[in-house]
Amino acid sequence: MTQLAENVLSLFLAQIKQIKSYEEALGVLYWDLRTGAPRKGMEVRSETIGHLSGQMFKLSTAPELGEWLTQLEQPGVFADLNEINQRLVTETRKDYDRSVKIPPKLYQEYVVLTSQAESFWEEAKEKSDYASFEPYLDKIITYTNQFIDLWGVKGSRYDTLLDAYEPGMTTAELDRVFGGLREKLVPLSAAIAASPHQPATDFLKQTYAKEAQKKFSLFILGQMGFDFTGGRLDESVHPFATGLNPGDVRITTRYLTDDVTSALFGTIHEGGHALYEQNIKDELIGTTLCTGTSMGIHESQSRFWENVIGRSKSFWSRYYKDLQQHFPNQLEVPVEDFYRATNVVKPSLIRIEADELTYNLHIIIRYEMEKLIFNEGVKASELPALWNEKYKEYLGIVPENDGEGVLQDVHWSGGAFGYFPSYSLGNMYAAQITDTLERDLPDFWELVEKGELHPIKDWLTDKVYQYGKLRTPSELIQDITGKPLDPDYLVAYLEKKYKDIYKL
Amino acid sequence: MTQLAENVLSLFLAQIKQIKSYEEALGVLYWDLRTGAPRKGMEVRSETIGHLSGQMFKLSTAPELGEWLTQLEQPGVFADLNEINQRLVTETRKDYDRSVKIPPKLYQEYVVLTSQAESFWEEAKEKSDYASFEPYLDKIITYTNQFIDLWGVKGSRYDTLLDAYEPGMTTAELDRVFGGLREKLVPLSAAIAASPHQPATDFLKQTYAKEAQKKFSLFILGQMGFDFTGGRLDESVHPFATGLNPGDVRITTRYLTDDVTSALFGTIHEGGHALYEQNIKDELIGTTLCTGTSMGIHESQSRFWENVIGRSKSFWSRYYKDLQQHFPNQLEVPVEDFYRATNVVKPSLIRIEADELTYNLHIIIRYEMEKLIFNEGVKASELPALWNEKYKEYLGIVPENDGEGVLQDVHWSGGAFGYFPSYSLGNMYAAQITDTLERDLPDFWELVEKGELHPIKDWLTDKVYQYGKLRTPSELIQDITGKPLDPDYLVAYLEKKYKDIYKL
Known part of the structure; x- marks a missing residue:
């Protein structure tokens, strides 16, 4: 040089x-x-x-x-x-x-x-x-x-927006993966709704002391391998994670005293984001590569920990007794009932309250609408009717007003068009990565059952976390799983899990 | 223009x-x-x-x-x-x-x-x-x-350093006021030590629950007129106050579970700093005048609230019952005993633990040493012996080692020479301002007894707080009290208070 x-x-x-x-x-x-x-x-x-x-x-x-x-x-x-x-x-x-x-x-x-x-x-x-x-x-x-x-258009106009959140992502690619997803999830969601085996959830709605919730949240974060010398947990109205540098990663949660699962799964979710940011390699510190590579990959890590791990039977077979101890005499149902209750699938109007299956339908609706706006010139005035139609078609329900419909999300008011797909991409990436993880660590689920989560964190550090923005999302997925993004992994994961829970 | x-x-x-x-x-x-x-x-x-x-x-x-x-x-x-x-x-x-x-x-x-x-x-x-x-x-x-x-020298070399913390302050002026102070406080401190009427303090040393301490600290801050929509109270090892802007003033305290007074008086002290910063007038926002005018005037406000108000008989005649309610069955001594216990005067080695009387002697020692360093060329190697001599002379005690002697303060390691005098200037300004306040609000002590502290805060806002750096310290003191700084006010205040407590 x-x-x-x-x-x-x-x-x-x-x-x-x-x-x-x-x-x-x-x-x-x-x-x-x-x-x-x-x-x-x-x-x-x-x-x-x-x-x-x-x-x-x-x-x-x-x-x-x-x-x-x-x-x-x-x-x-x-x-x-x-x-x-x-x-x-x-x-x-x-x-x-x-x-x-x-x-x-x-x-x-x-x-x-x-x-x-x-x-x-x-x-x-x-x-x-x-x-x-x-x-x-x-x-x-x-x-x-x-x-x-x-900025200039390559492919479709909406591609130019997508690229800001998920580098390299295109409408053609999303049409392919979301198409595959929608085709399978709409009937699966309908079959679940029709199942006579609906889990009971009433016992979740008691008064759960905030201090005990906080203690348990901190305990689970520790089990995940969250480094408290390089991070902290606080409270905020809207939970979030922020990686200031790998030695200072902060997450927040929100404790609802009438729902023991809200703060818990919220904490695990943000904890997943945090593990990513805490384990970026030192060589990237002080550069703009020292952060997650995309919103979608980031979301894959939060959703992996929240849903794949945190809402699994194996996880609760290990941790349910700890949760019970934090709330004496409150959680007396068997672990199987608790597991099923935390995995209820039910079409709903509000995205942020949706279960891990129908959540993807909420995203697909928003994706299709954004595509119509920027690729087909659909006007702001047409959006409420469009919204309601799509909810009717994909989820079988219609909002009673725009507050619980087209106005529910903050994103568009901030101009964040192209952001929504990241959430479902996260689910798809997570399922596809999990498939490789299960093969790389054949005792994966036994580790979860034993509460030995560190080898899982280490594997993800090796494959995902350390690289920060040094790999693009598509490079990462290809390198880890040997294939490009494939929605079938998410479909297979959801089908297996929910056919069991709903005895389909 | x-x-x-x-x-x-x-x-x-x-x-x-x-x-x-x-x-x-x-x-x-x-x-x-x-x-x-x-x-x-x-x-x-x-x-x-x-x-x-x-x-x-x-x-x-x-x-x-x-x-x-x-x-x-x-x-x-x-x-x-x-x-x-x-x-x-x-x-x-x-x-x-x-x-x-x-x-x-x-x-x-x-x-x-x-x-x-x-x-x-x-x-x-x-x-x-x-x-x-x-x-x-x-x-x-x-x-x-x-x-x-x-920077250049006007007057003595040490004056150039003093000016950074207390604009306009000189060695000649400090020699005058500290001379007057030392002359009266050394014998007063000796008389107190010889008094047979030493207050009992053993009941202060119990286990006081941190949560209750916190609650009481917040209560007292509210009573002082601290605006919680424009400030917050947190915890830190070394308590401090920071005025980010008048709408965001933050203070910290440290809770010791074996001492109910430490966090309490610490909170009142920092609360005094906070009232100053919260009440600077809006016109100064966004300028470098939007802060306290000097370290000495700032200290006068924290010490006014901590000592003049917070350690007064009138204050506790109002608030002792609230304190008792926060610690049921723990504070059963009469209010008079509690008042006397929180005003024990005793020569000690550590400045930050000193009472409001001997504290000034700790400062005078440091002032005299800094003056020797910069005006007389005394070397770093000579400081430990000099320190011990002065403690012997002014306080009648000698440190057993340099850790509790010349090494006790962080200031010199950061180059903050000229800072120490601010603390005693604060005491002197506070006493002199109080004298005017007592005349301007003839029912001053009755207000304290009734817990009506807002008129006092308003008076200080009118006279001190609102101006930020718009007045120099000497202008402020002259405008408020009609006189330049005079150490006799502090001497009179201390003599009156402690002759009563120690029945001299």
């Missing part, structure tokens, strides 16, 4: 590190906002966040960064970079091109619009008043279409 | 606001580090803090800031500025000149040295091994002397 190239590389890496510093500081500020920052200071805090975000954006779109990228991309130079720096150049180029294509003024308008829209959405949802939100949504769609034009 | 001046002013104000944004973000990061940030993430977090501090320093020393200041200082322009902007120019000029006089390389070396020194100090204190710390202290003194040369 020439001295010049060395110099350019070190300037480039220093800039990346600065960007990462702002990202970490902003991460702490957002975490703080959501875990108890005093309400009265919000206005000033927003300005501070705005200032830091602005500085970060300036560094991310600096003309010199573009020049350094061009120099590092020269074949003779690029070939001499190590694997990490090569990937860093490729990823930074993608983000850089995406960011510089949006004129700052347009972006600024969009930021103001979406931040206003979120509060109008909140009010509209509360009042089930779609008409008051529609003009905002309409504008957000218009801006997003402008962005698509500026 | 000319258009040009308007433009310069708005550039100047925007720069100040950016500096303030970094300050707020750093404030959250430091608060987070001290209230439970995971240990393992510290290294990366330090780099993030280093990056933001560097950016803030760059803005604070930017050549264009110097140019804007010069333009705004032109008499014709300055006269047209409003009061806030005038003070902002004056204060910024002071900080700017101080900062730009230190070559960045020298400052960088100093930052590295002091951050290393702090960890060596911690170890040295632990092992009572002064020899291992001496070379670091020696170097810090050398650097500090270089800084004094660069």
